[in-house]
Amino acid sequence: MRPAKMIRQVLQSVFKKPATINYPAQKSGMAKGFRGKLKFYPERCIGCKMCMRDCPAGAINIKEIGEKKFSMEIDLGKCIYCAQCVDSCVKKALEYTDEFELAQLDRNKLKIVFDTKEK
Amino acid sequence: MPIEQDIQNKLVVSFSSLDGKINIPRPRRIFLEVENNIFTQVLEYSMRTLSFSILCTITGLDEGERFGVIYHLANTEGIVLSIKITIPRENPQLNTIIAYFANAQIYERELMDLFGIKVQGLPAGNRYPLSDDWPKDVFPLRKDWKPAPKNK
Amino acid sequence: MLALFFILVFPGFIFLSLLGLAGQFVDRKIYARLQNRMGPPWYQPFADFIKLLGKEDIVPAEANPRMFKLMPLFSLTAVVTAFLYIPLWDIKSLLSFNGDVIVVLYLLTIPTITFFIGGWYSTSLYARLGSVRALTQLCAYEIPLFIGILSSALLANTWSLSEIALFYNSHPWYWTFNFIGFGVSLIALLGKLEKVPFDTPEAETEIVAGSFTEYSGRLFAFFRLTMDIEMIVGASLITAVFLPFGLTLHPYISLVLFLVKIFGVIALISLARSLFARLRIDQMMRFCLKYVTPIALVQLLINIFLKGFLYR
Amino acid sequence: MAEEKDFKIPIGPQHPALKEPEGFSVALKGEKILGVEIRLGYNHRGIEKACEDRTYIQDLYLIERVCGICSHSHSTCFVQAVEEIAKLEVSKRAQYIRTIIAELERIHSHFLWLGVAGHEIGFDTLLMYTWRDREIVMDLLAKLTGNRVNYSINTIGGVRRDITDSQKKEILEAVDKLEERTKYYIEIATQEVSIIKRLKGVGVLSKDDALRLGAVGPTARASGISRDTRKDDPYAAYSEVSFNVATDTNCDVFGRTVVRLKELMEAYKIIRQLVGIVPAGAIVIRAPRKIPVGEAISRYEAPRGEDVHYVKANGTEKPERVKIRAPTLANIQAVKRMLEDRFLADMPIVIAAIDPCFSCTDRAILLEEKNSSKKNIMTWQSLRSYSIDWYRKRGIDFSKLSEKIKG
Numbered sequence: 001m002r003p004a005k006m007i008r009q010v011l012q013s014v015f016k017k018p019a020t021i022n023y024p025a026q027k028s029g030m031a032k033g034f035r036g037k038l039k040f041y042p043e044r045c046i047g048c049k050m051c052m053r054d055c056p057a058g059a060i061n062i063k064e065i066g067e068k069k070f071s072m073e074i075d076l077g078k079c080i081y082c083a084q085c086v087d088s089c090v091k092k093a094l095e096y097t098d099e100f101e102l103a104q105l106d107r108n109k110l111k112i113v114f115d116t117k118e119k
Numbered sequence: 120m121p122i123e124q125d126i127q128n129k130l131v132v133s134f135s136s137l138d139g140k141i142n143i144p145r146p147r148r149i150f151l152e153v154e155n156n157i158f159t160q161v162l163e164y165s166m167r168t169l170s171f172s173i174l175c176t177i178t179g180l181d182e183g184e185r186f187g188v189i190y191h192l193a194n195t196e197g198i199v200l201s202i203k204i205t206i207p208r209e210n211p212q213l214n215t216i217i218a219y220f221a222n223a224q225i226y227e228r229e230l231m232d233l234f235g236i237k238v239q240g241l242p243a244g245n246r247y248p249l250s251d252d253w254p255k256d257v258f259p260l261r262k263d264w265k266p267a268p269k270n271k
Numbered sequence: 272m273l274a275l276f277f278i279l280v281f282p283g284f285i286f287l288s289l290l291g292l293a294g295q296f297v298d299r300k301i302y303a304r305l306q307n308r309m310g311p312p313w314y315q316p317f318a319d320f321i322k323l324l325g326k327e328d329i330v331p332a333e334a335n336p337r338m339f340k341l342m343p344l345f346s347l348t349a350v351v352t353a354f355l356y357i358p359l360w361d362i363k364s365l366l367s368f369n370g371d372v373i374v375v376l377y378l379l380t381i382p383t384i385t386f387f388i389g390g391w392y393s394t395s396l397y398a399r400l401g402s403v404r405a406l407t408q409l410c411a412y413e414i415p416l417f418i419g420i421l422s423s424a425l426l427a428n429t430w431s432l433s434e435i436a437l438f439y440n441s442h443p444w445y446w447t448f449n450f451i452g453f454g455v456s457l458i459a460l461l462g463k464l465e466k467v468p469f470d471t472p473e474a475e476t477e478i479v480a481g482s483f484t485e486y487s488g489r490l491f492a493f494f495r496l497t498m499d500i501e502m503i504v505g506a507s508l509i510t511a512v513f514l515p516f517g518l519t520l521h522p523y524i525s526l527v528l529f530l531v532k533i534f535g536v537i538a539l540i541s542l543a544r545s546l547f548a549r550l551r552i553d554q555m556m557r558f559c560l561k562y563v564t565p566i567a568l569v570q571l572l573i574n575i576f577l578k579g580f581l582y583r
Numbered sequence: 584m585a586e587e588k589d590f591k592i593p594i595g596p597q598h599p600a601l602k603e604p605e606g607f608s609v610a611l612k613g614e615k616i617l618g619v620e621i622r623l624g625y626n627h628r629g630i631e632k633a634c635e636d637r638t639y640i641q642d643l644y645l646i647e648r649v650c651g652i653c654s655h656s657h658s659t660c661f662v663q664a665v666e667e668i669a670k671l672e673v674s675k676r677a678q679y680i681r682t683i684i685a686e687l688e689r690i691h692s693h694f695l696w697l698g699v700a701g702h703e704i705g706f707d708t709l710l711m712y713t714w715r716d717r718e719i720v721m722d723l724l725a726k727l728t729g730n731r732v733n734y735s736i737n738t739i740g741g742v743r744r745d746i747t748d749s750q751k752k753e754i755l756e757a758v759d760k761l762e763e764r765t766k767y768y769i770e771i772a773t774q775e776v777s778i779i780k781r782l783k784g785v786g787v788l789s790k791d792d793a794l795r796l797g798a799v800g801p802t803a804r805a806s807g808i809s810r811d812t813r814k815d816d817p818y819a820a821y822s823e824v825s826f827n828v829a830t831d832t833n834c835d836v837f838g839r840t841v842v843r844l845k846e847l848m849e850a851y852k853i854i855r856q857l858v859g860i861v862p863a864g865a866i867v868i869r870a871p872r873k874i875p876v877g878e879a880i881s882r883y884e885a886p887r888g889e890d891v892h893y894v895k896a897n898g899t900e901k902p903e904r905v906k907i908r909a910p911t912l913a914n915i916q917a918v919k920r921m922l923e924d925r926f927l928a929d930m931p932i933v934i935a936a937i938d939p940c941f942s943c944t945d946r947a948i949l950l951e952e953k954n955s956s957k958k959n960i961m962t963w964q965s966l967r968s969y970s971i972d973w974y975r976k977r978g979i980d981f982s983k984l985s986e987k988i989k990g
Contacts, residue, residue: 002776007542010545013304013305014305018310033744082733084644144667174797467707476705548709550780552928
């Protein structure tokens with residue numbers, strides 16, 4: 001039953017580097033396999049809409065913009081980054097990157113359209 | 120699955136009407152259909168003699184023109200006995216089992232709020248889980264109730 | 272005119288509030304570093320103060336507006352005047368008469384009374400509970416604080432802070448006898464400043480913010496400033512009474528030495544703050560009256576024997 | 584119990600002591616608590632109703648978000664029930680990976696609880712240190728599953744990611760570091776005077792009260808009931824691992840702290856055994872989209888206690904009924920008993936001691952009732968216009984702001 005049991009640990013940490021960092025100034029990267037923003041390969045998509053059916057949040061939709069060419073519009077506000085669409089896609093047209101700083105002031109900027117033009 | 124067989128035999132011996140109604144899909148799971156009139160004896164029997172002393176939860180089911188209510192009991196060896204009774208849809212009535220399981224109160228309140236099953240014998244207390252200003256006789260978990268369409 | 276300068280600018284309000292905010296920064300930075308955290312930038316307390324000044328201050332409907340608004344000002348003035356009696360850079364403090372130790376101690380009690388009245392008049396449940404707790408705590412830590420400080424004054428055979436400083440400067444190393452008194456007063460100061468082991472009146476996980484629950488905007492800013500200045504005044508009272516060395520050097524050097532001593536005491540306070548869990552109000556009373564007060568009495572006995580021995 | 588005239592203080596839905604909204608109205612005489620009325624349901628999101636109009640795959644992610652801390656518990660419990668109905672033979676390797684993630688989640692949940700308990704009794708240093716060490720297991724989980732909290736590693740028929748050998752080494756290193764830190768915290772919790780004073784004899788729940796009120800998990804085990812679903816009703820890979828159930832006979836908050844710390848030590852033992860003998864093999868098998876008719880009940884030992892899921896399938900690709908009974912719902916009835924004639928100051932720590940996760944308990948309905956008989960249920964738009972004219976009356980016009988958001 002000793003009072004002030006943590007005194008040794010507490011005094012040691014005064015000389016150790018603090019465990020926290022100033023986030024916007026310094027950034028600590030995220031793990032390699034982190035599920036972040038999606039990436040779409042329009043040339044591989046065949047428009048089967050399996051991803052739209054399996055998406056729990058209804059955040060993704062595929063539009064036909066030409067013969068055999070599809071664009072994908074994803075609403076990052078609704079997306080829950082579960083990457084189920086990446087698994088459901090038979091043609092591997094979707095991939096997730098590890099980019100997670102996606103905050104926006106205006107809700108419309110969250111809706112991103114991937115199509116052949118944007119490379 | 121010797122223990123489950125032995126429980127099944129004991130049940131069938133003491134309640135002959137249960138003969139065809141017990142089904143054991145996998146180890147440590149027993150499902151049971153019971154008529155309402157002998158429900159309390161079955162419950163008391165399984166609690167006292169078969170030592171199913173733990174009430175895991177009570178599940179409500181909306182089966183078209185009837186409501187199903189499943190009482191999930193468990194014992195210390197991990198076997199779950201699910202006793203199911205069915206009650207008619209117009210003014211569904213149930214009496215409380217607080218005498219046997221003190222913790223059944225909150226599960227029964229949930230039945231009252233979400234299914235509209237009146238449970239007699241419940242002491243006064245806050246309703247759970249819906250808020251106080253929830254419109255009367257609207258029961259969300261019934262199949263005929265649809266939530267307002269999400270704004271697409 | 273000079274008196275106005277003393278009251279308003281130098282050891283008075285402006286200097287003291289800057290010192291108070293600097294003290295708060297030192298406290299928060301050391302507390303953070305003890306917890307292996309980065310801690311706030313140096314301008315954080317100033318930014319908080321200015322932000323709070325800009326906020327809208329809401330007075331609850333049933334509260335008594337006059338009392339509600341006056342309490343922060345009362346507590347601020349009480350604490351600032353207490354600072355004038357403490358010898359800062361040389362033996363003679365600005366105002367000193369025989370008995371100003373008692374005046375300073377009583378001026379330091381006024382803030383707790385204003386917390387009580389402010390909390391009680393804001394008619395919120397949490398504030399009421401917090402203010403009642405503040406008073407019950409008052410009786411627990413006042414006794415050891417008074418005994419600790421007065422025992423050192425007893426050794427110096429005067430009730431005036433300046434003469435205490437004079438006595439301990441003319442008899443070097445006498446102040447080491449008061450070491451127990453120093454410990455006891457530090458613990459009691461933790462209670463007065465409502466720091467963690469004894470911060471039940473303002474326990475945010477039980478009663479939101481204690482007596483400050485209904486305060487916002489300028490009024491809350493003044494209350495927090497009072498808490499900071501009270502920390503500085505409490506620390507300076509303890510240094511003046513228990514560590515009175517180094518006052519006869521050049522005024523600037525002794526002022527710097529005085530500031531170093533104050534920040535040393537504040538560092539001790541944040542160390543204590545980071546080591547203990549918050550005691551319940553009944554445990555705190557039992558601890559203070561059962562353990563801290565007897566030790567204070569032991570210190571008093573030692574000083575009485577010493578006094579008899581020194582002045583034979 | 585508590586008549587009207589008593590001094591009633593609401594530890595209301597929004598309160599710094601409570602991490603989630605739930606209502607306690609406490610009748611007080613001075614500092615003593617006379618009686619407590621508990622009002623739940625503020626966080627009810629209607630997940631059970633929502634499950635009924637989503638496919639099984641979508642349900643997986645919905646059920647995972649029942650609670651932020653024990654997301655893996657709910658998703659594993661649900662997936663096991665569905666696999667039982669569809670009679671899918673999940674590969675051994677997938678079960679091992681599920682159990683490893685389950686124990687890692689137990690570690691991160693108990694560390695989180697230790698910090699919150701420290702904060703509730705005013706010991707913020709413990710909060711800071713425990714949450715710093717918790718980062719080790721959070722980063723590990725982010726590496727293994729791709730996300731710090733909602734791992735979604737489960738899918739119907741197995742798991743979605745495999746564990747490579749380098750990841751196995753990382754797990755073992757992290758477990759060694761965590762074990763050394765846990766030993767330090769056991770020392771702290773059992774010897775620091777002010778902690779013991781605040782935890783001993785607080786929130787007492789005798790053994791037969793715990794049995795009668797149906798307490799589960801660490802709350803029950805601290806009162807001497809050695810009941811652990813991993814031992815009684817083993818699922819996933821728990822039958823192949825040897826561990827013992829951590830119990831304590833203190834029956835109070837101190838006992839619950841000791842039980843949770845012992846459970847942490849057990850978790851490290853389990854993970855070391857699992858990582859050592861992970862069998863090779865496929866990690867997922869093809870699952871049919873339409874689950875055949877059937878019903879199943881599955882139990883899981885979540886960090887807070889026994890979690891029960893009942894799933895009924897009707898042959899389509901959407902479940903007919905999903906019933907979730909979270910551990911906190913079972914423990915909440917014991918809180919009333921624990922709080923009788925305690926001090927108000929003990930209230931937060933007693934509530935925190937059962938580690939309540941009210942988002943599990945309530946599963947509320949998100950509803951915009953436009954044509955309801957009650958006129959005061961405002962929709963989001965009417966609430967916003969009401970506040971805009973309220974400010975316009977006071978000379979501040981926010982209407983342009985709302986155009987920008989709507990536009």
